Amino acid sequence: MLKKIAGIMMALTMTLSLAGCNAITIDGEGEIMESTGNGSIGLSVSTLNNPFFVSLAEGTEAAAEKEGVKLAVADAGDDSAKQQNDIEDLISRNVSVLIVNPVDSDAVAPAVQNALSQGIKVISVDRVVNGVDVHCQIASDNVAGAKMATEYLIKQIGKGAKVAELEGVPGASATIDRGAGFHEAADKDLDVVASQSANFDRAEGMTVMENILQSDSSIKGVFAHNDEMALGALQAIAATRKDIKVVGFDATDDAVNEVKAGRMTATVAQKPELMGETAVLTAIKLIAGEEVEKSLPVEVELVTK
Secondary structure (H helix, E strand, O other), rough: OHHHHHHHHHHHHHHHHHHHHEEEEOOOOOOOOEEOOOOOOEEEOOOOOHHHHHHHHHHHHHHHHHHOOOOEEEEEEOHHHHHHHHHHHHHHOOOOOOEEOOOOOOOOHHHHHHHHHHEEEEEEOOOOOOOOOEEEEEOOOHHHHHHHHHHHHHHHHHHEEEEEEEOOOOOOHHHHHHHHHHHHHHHHOOOOEEEEEOOOHHHHHHHHHHHHHHEEEOOEEEEEEEEHHHHHHHHHHHHHOOOOOEEOOEEEHHHHHHHHOOOOOEEEEEEEHHHHHHHHHHHHHHHHHOOOEEEEEEOOEEOOO
């Protein structure tokens, strides 16, 4: 028995010296098993200059602290090139699981594929990674949410009314999906006179809306792919004193307050904190070698006055 224990300890010492930072476990039979990474989690978030993604990051941080797991957070600042570098840095830190919220669903693919090739488990949150088979995707049904919001807008302004669409970051899956949901309803019952990107940004939303109103002041409604752009649109509309209904997406605190005040017509609640928490709990299961669902949907709901 003592010889067996001594043999196990010697093998463990040798394996540790070879494995570097990799986590080592011993099963019930005394066999040594190596798992990829050091047991930590890395989060690459598209931007922390947006309340929705701040909430998402806070959800991951709270869950990681509660579960006692190390979490490293990297803010891409809505820059695809920086996000690729951030992911490479997280790979070099030897994380076991990468949680990625892409700036651009295509541009992030090579870095994510590299993480997978290193044996790192990958979870995508809110937005997909195009062309890459990740271990789990956690997202709201953006198509259904946008369609639901647009159908509500139609009820407020009537069929045939002129509307504008403020699009998100080009290439982001949320932009693509929310645009698809909007057009699924709008193309049948509304006159879409403008569809322009404001990159999910409030200041750009205001500028783009100002330009749209200068081109056509008879617009009756606006669908914005997120609340930040919707709030920017509200600022532009306020200067004209026109009654234009604005619908957003994300249910950030500022947007919900505007809905309660009657200045904004509606927004779609996605529950970003729950997304972040779910991502961490799923990551912990992957670290433990458990099977997880390939897709974990988070419910959306319409917020109105």
